[in-house]
Structure formats: structure tokens, C-alpha cells
């Protein structure tokens with residue numbers, strides 16, 4: 323796939339791979355923040371504690387063939403279907 327490389331600063335060809343989510347870090351800043359928010363009763367609006375997200379965000383990893391560096395791209399929005407690699411999009 324021919325696309326922009328932020329490291330080479332121009333368009334180069336890239337290898338496209340599906341990005342996999344790494345292990346969740348329980349002590350990551352975002353998670354700690356979220357935990358803190360769940361403490362107490364949160365005023366009148368108890369409940370609403372877990373948000374179910376519809377579908378997953380599809381990310382691909384693009385590896386530049388010139389500098390061999392990787393960057394990610396979110397493909398579309400949340401989808402329920404699994405993304406296919408190899409298709410041009």
C-alpha cells in the first residue's frame with residue numbers, strides 16, 4: 323500500500339498488518355483515572371459504570387519499506403466485522 327510515511331516525510335510503499343492490542347496495563351494513567359471515577363456513588367447518576375462499545379476499532383500497522391519504521395492507522399470507525407488484510411482500502 324502506497325501511503326505517507328511520517329518519518330521519511332513523503333509517500334512510500336508500506337507493508338500492511340493488522341494491529342493487535344497489547345496486554346492491558348492495569349496501572350496505565352487512563353485506567354487509574356477510570357478507577358478513580360468509579361469510586362463513590364457519583365451523585366444521582368449511579369449506574370452507567372460500564373460503557374459497552376459497539377464493535378471494535380480497526381487499526382492497521384503500516385511498515386515503511388524504506389526506513390522500516392512502523393506507524394498505525396485507524397481504518398474507518400467501529401466495526402463488527404473483522405478486517406481483511408490484503409484488500410486495498
Ligand SMILES: [Zn+2]
Nearest residue numbers: 327330386389
Ligand atoms: Zn519511511
